[in-house]
Amino acid sequence: MRHLFGLSPADVSVEQVGDDMKLRPGSTGTAWDALTGGTQLTDLTDLSGTPITTVTSDTNSVIGFYGPDGVTNLYLDFGFTGGRVLMQASDLGASITDLQTNKLDIAADLRSGGTITGNLSVSGRLSGPVSPYGVIAPSRNTPAWRPALISHQFQSGHGWTAQGAASSNLNNTTAFVRGTQCASITTDTAGGSANLRKFGMAAMDLTDKAIRLICRADDITKISSLNFFVGSSSLANNFKWRLWEVAATSQLGSNT
Known part of the structure; x- marks a missing residue:
């Protein structure tokens, strides 16, 4: 967004002559990004939007132009004694008012369930009502499982056997997800049934118990x-x- 510079009563081209300040209509100056040195700014437009590289005051010495995109401060140099002078964008007041209005509109939309378009970056946690969702981004990323009270992990001596499998490895140490090994079976190609089983185990009371099975x-x-x-x-x-x-x-x- 280009910002407007000049057009206020103080934005005129003047030159000090002795103890007086003389208006210099039609003076041509250059725009810079620093009080001394720096880089000349040539991406300017006049009040009608026509590209210009220098700034020229009108017949009344009034200065008015648009600066480069996003620039709100720059320095003009008309070659007069005293060097460059600072100019600040004269439309900042309107920009601040617009920002305040839009910010309030967005806040009101959010309070009443509005929609934000585009990407939204959040620093920290984004929280919602306690019910039904609670914290939207909880600190843990794994389910809060209860620890197993009885566990069979197919470790050495587990006692499980394979039936109907084309092949099996009851002490597989290459594909386990618990402990140091697992039991694996490979089915045949004829659609037969293959299983792992263990009979004669000690009786277990499964009342009000949940069973968790992990397989691959x-x-x-x-x-x-x-x-x-x-x-x-x-x-x-x-x-x-x-x-x-x-x-x-x-x-x-x-x-x-």
Whole structure:
């Protein structure tokens, strides 16, 4: 945005002659970014928007022009005794008023649920009402899981066996996510069922308990379904959770 310079009663080209200040209409000056030295500013326009590289006062010695984009202070040099003089953009008052108005409009919009377009950068945490969302950006980035009370991590001596698998590695030390190893099985290519099982475990009271299962599949396109069973001896009575199913069927079943 270009800012307006000049056009106030004080913005005239004058030269000191003895003890007097003489108006110098039609004087041509250059614009600079510093009181001494610096770089000449040539990206200027006159009041009609025509590009100019120097500033010329009118027949009444009045100075008026637009400065480079975003510049609010510059120095003019008409070659008179005393050197360059500081000029500040004369439209800053209107800019400040516009900023205050727009800022209040935005604040009002936010209070009443308005919309901000474009990118929004936030330093620190962005918080909302306690209910239902609470803090929008919480400090933790992982679920607050309860620690496991009973855990089977397929470490050495875990006692689980593989059935129906084309191959298995019950002590796999290359693909584990807990401890130092896991149990892995590879299904056949004929659509057969493969499973990991452990019968004869000590009885556990699962009342009001949650079960957490962590597993990994190298290629889910090769899986027809993935089921998890918990039951009595040899699964005579059991509950089944279907973790993955290609067809849309029930995800929970039982056999009692």
